[in-house]
Amino acid sequence: MGHCENFNKELKERTEHAEKVIRHWLPKEEGFAKTMAEAINYSMCAGGKRLRPILLLETCRLFGGDEKIAEPFMAAIEMIHTHSLIHDDLPAIDNDDYRRGRLTTHKVYGEAMGVLSGVCLLNYAYETMFHAFEMAPGDERIIRAVKIMAEKTGIHGMLGGQSVDVENDGKRITKDMLDYIYEHKTSALIEASMMTGAVLGGADDSETAVIKKAASDIGLAFQIRDDVLDVISTSQELGKPVHSDEKNNKVTYVTLFGTEEASRQVEDLSERALSAMEKLNKNNEFLMDLIREMISRRK
16 A cells, blocks of 8 residues: 555545544534534534644654643544634625635524634633533543643734735735734644643643644745635645635735745745644654645645
8 A cells, every 4th residue: 555545544534533623522502502513513513634633642742741731632632623714704804605615603593603602612712611621530631732732822922913905905914914814813722732642642831833834834834825726726636715815815835936935945944844743753654644634735
């Protein structure tokens, strides 16, 4: 079996495992707030690559940690990510009717429930993480992990990035501001996934700092690759509309540097991230392959 086939097989197994973990932690559809639970579960079970939970678990494995404690955090990071997608799709922001090939949450449940289910899902992520305290009472690592998740989600993380993105929609912006948006909107949750995995796995402060920097580079490379794919891919291959950046007058790495230079920056960032991680002298072959795949993907 070729390397690629083997990787795809392992990725499929890990995606199925992440899917099982996520579904285990979802709210039950019962009682008066049943519609809210249905709206949450509709968006949470819409497929998706589950990259963040997989990154979290594999980084935990890299440091040889207790995988059971990582599970509520795997579900939580996907809840945080999905909440951001529900809100991104709302009429007030991107006004999208479809995601992952089916109607968006607000198209099925209405705009008010779109707003509420997004907020509820964000809160439910914390409810889920707090279950880790019952699994390992008094474990310092869980406190550190929850703090990382909270910071990378809020004003200093993903939500801060989204606010700057929305505020400057369609405007000419500088590379510095674009980097701020990418670092916060995309890298922050990849940093949250990998740093949380590292901390729960028993990484010390200096190892966690290496993971933070590598994850930041991976997130930036992942987002720039997205810019490139928007230009070079076909709609069928990408599974979503292409040339949407151009149509929406969005400033991207491609509009600033062109596809060739943007692609070269993706290479540089990924090389830097992988070599930093190799210096940790830990071994997780699959994690390294997954990072390479995220950055060179076609869709």
